[in-house]
Amino acid sequence: SQQGEEDPQALSIQEGENATMNCSYKTSINNLQWYRQNSGRGLVHLILIRSNEREKHSGRLRVTLDTSKKSSSLLITASRAADTASYFCATAPSSNTGKLIFGQGTTLQVKP
């Protein structure tokens, strides 16, 4: 069963705009990770934030984590057409052994 709920399910923006995706989860976690998946391909790791961290940056990506609300957000700034993909949050439950539980994903379309 999938733990994460992502919002929105789909997002369409113009190139240059910012894109924000949200993820909520149910159980306590060790860390939360974001992955990108281009159509019909495997997933690519974007960023990992640990449960004791509140914010993390990587290039044009900014991730926040609020463990009290069991939620995370991924912000992509100055979006490009190449950012068009599906984005998934994945939680590593604190009681588990490395297993990741993925959300349903947000499909992002960036129009040139």
Place this chain on the structure above:
Amino acid sequence: EAEVAQSPRYKITEKSQAVAFWCDPISGHATLYWYRQILGQGPELLVQFQDESVVDDSQLPKDRFSAERLKGVDSTLKIQPAELGDSAMYLCASSDEHGTSGRVEQFFGPGTRLTVL
């Protein structure tokens, strides 16, 4: 750059037939995962190996699915017999020896797209 290899990339089969998928993880990665991803959904873990041992197969439909990693390197996932509902993308991923702590990223292969007719 090292990658996770999977084959075949696409497989079409009729229901009740047997199918097998192969995965070769990144060299040195002790932890290997098989996921199933239904169209429009996120990946769902089927089985996790640490070296040659199964760590988690709680979501593996054991009446028809089997997985092995005999020498702790490459792995095979088998479905017998295939059912219509098995149509999905089957993804393999690997992580290094600290993967069981959940603190490291997983590296995914390109997946095998299975269609059951």
